Amino acid sequence: MNATTMTGDILDFVTGELCAIRPSLPAGLPPTARYTADLNFDSLDLVELVARIEQRYGLKVPDADLQQFVSLDATLQYIVTHIER
Amino acid sequence: MAEVRQLRAIASAGGVNAVIVPHLLLVVPKAQVGDLWVLLQAWRQRGIEVVVQTYSGELPAAARLCDASTGVDALLLAGDARRAPATVLPGPFLTDRSGRRIPAAWLPLRNAESNRRFAASAAQVQRRAREPHQQMAVALLGQWHPRYLRVTDRIAALLESCVRTLRWTSDVIGRDDMVRALGTGLGLGFYVGHGRPSGWVGYQGVRRHHFGASHGGEPIGALLSLCCRTASRRRIGLSYAESLPLQGVAAASFGATSETLHTDNTRWAIGLCDALVAGAETVGELIVRGAPPSASAYAPYRLIGDPLAPLTSARTAVFDALAVTTYP
Numbered sequence: 149m150n151a152t153t154m155t156g157d158i159l160d161f162v163t164g165e166l167c168a169i170r171p172s173l174p175a176g177l178p179p180t181a182r183y184t185a186d187l188n189f190d191s192l193d194l195v196e197l198v199a200r201i202e203q204r205y206g207l208k209v210p211d212a213d214l215q216q217f218v219s220l221d222a223t224l225q226y227i228v229t230h231i232e233r
Numbered sequence: 234m235a236e237v238r239q240l241r242a243i244a245s246a247g248g249v250n251a252v253i254v255p256h257l258l259l260v261v262p263k264a265q266v267g268d269l270w271v272l273l274q275a276w277r278q279r280g281i282e283v284v285v286q287t288y289s290g291e292l293p294a295a296a297r298l299c300d301a302s303t304g305v306d307a308l309l310l311a312g313d314a315r316r317a318p319a320t321v322l323p324g325p326f327l328t329d330r331s332g333r334r335i336p337a338a339w340l341p342l343r344n345a346e347s348n349r350r351f352a353a354s355a356a357q358v359q360r361r362a363r364e365p366h367q368q369m370a371v372a373l374l375g376q377w378h379p380r381y382l383r384v385t386d387r388i389a390a391l392l393e394s395c396v397r398t399l400r401w402t403s404d405v406i407g408r409d410d411m412v413r414a415l416g417t418g419l420g421l422g423f424y425v426g427h428g429r430p431s432g433w434v435g436y437q438g439v440r441r442h443h444f445g446a447s448h449g450g451e452p453i454g455a456l457l458s459l460c461c462r463t464a465s466r467r468r469i470g471l472s473y474a475e476s477l478p479l480q481g482v483a484a485a486s487f488g489a490t491s492e493t494l495h496t497d498n499t500r501w502a503i504g505l506c507d508a509l510v511a512g513a514e515t516v517g518e519l520i521v522r523g524a525p526p527s528a529s530a531y532a533p534y535r536l537i538g539d540p541l542a543p544l545t546s547a548r549t550a551v552f553d554a555l556a557v558t559t560y561p
Contacts, residue, residue, distance in 0.1 A: 190383070195499045196499065199503045203526070208527045210527075
C-alpha cells in the first residue's frame, strides 16, 4: 500500500469516527478543522476518538500525547508517524 | 491481541452443529471445595467442563496458573480472604503460552456461610442462561457529576441499537432505590464515578452494608466499577468489589486495586460497549474483548467471582427494572 492510499484510508477512518461520535457534523470536514474550537468536541469525545484509533491501528496512545490531537491534520500526522514506528 | 475463543455452538462445514465446550479451571483449597458444590453443579448443567485443582497451604503463584490455564477458557482462583486481589492475580486475565487471554477471577474465601452464599447466587445466575427468551439489559449507574453523567450518556448511545439500558445514575435515583433496583436481576451493571476501597462515592456513598447482610433480591449478573480502588484492600479487610459476590449481590464484580485514570476508564467503557454489541455473553468474555490496549489501563483491575457469569437477565428483570421509579 503506498503512502497516499494509506493516508487516504486513515483520513476516511478518522472522519468516519468523528461523525460516529458527533452525527451532527457536516460531510466533507476540512483537514484543518480543530476539534475543540471548530467542532465543539469535549474531552470525552477526544478520548473516544483516540480509543477508536488505538483499536483500529494497534497503537497505545499515552495520555501525554492527547494534546497532539487538535485537528484532523494533526491526528493524521500522529497516526502515520506512529504506524511507521 | 490473541483471539478470544467463542463459547458458542458453531456449525461445521458438514452442516452438523459442533459445540465448543467451555472449560473452566477452578483452583480451590481442598477443604473448601464442598462449599462451592452448588455452583459446580450449575456450571456442569450448562455444559461447562470444570477442572477442579485443589491445593493445600499457599496459593499457587500466578506464573503456575498461567501454565495450568493453557487450554481453558476461564480461571477461578479461590483462596484465603486475607490475601488481597492485587497480590493473587496480575490482572483481570492471564495470557497462556499461545498468547490467548483467559479471564481470571478471584474468590476470597471467608467462611462456609459466605462461600455458600456466593455459590448459591452465582448458580442462580448460571441457571438464567438456560431459560428461554433471554434478555440483555444493562444498568447504568454513576456519580452525579457532569463528567460521569456524560460518560453514561455516551454508553447509552453506544448501546442504543442493540442493548436495553436502564439509567439509574445518582441524579435520577437515590441510593436506597438504586440498591433495590439492582435486586431486579439484570445481567450487567456499570458504575462510573469515584470509588474507594469501601465503596462508591456516588449516591452519597454506597457501602456493602447498604445491601444488607443477605441481599434479598435477585443477584445482578456482573457489576463493573469503572473507577478507582473498589478492589483495593487499603485500610480495609474486604474491599467493596469483593463483598458484592460474597453477599450474593452479584455473581461477579469488577474493580480496580489502585488509582485509575478517567481516560483509561473511558477507554474501558467504550471497549466494553463494543464487546457487548459484538455479542459477549459472559463477564469474562466481556472483559477480555473490551480491555483497552495498554497494560496501565487494564492491569489495576480484578475480576471477582464467577468468570463465566452470563450477562442475561432474570426472567422478569427487565419488566421489574422498567417499573423502578426515577426522578423526572
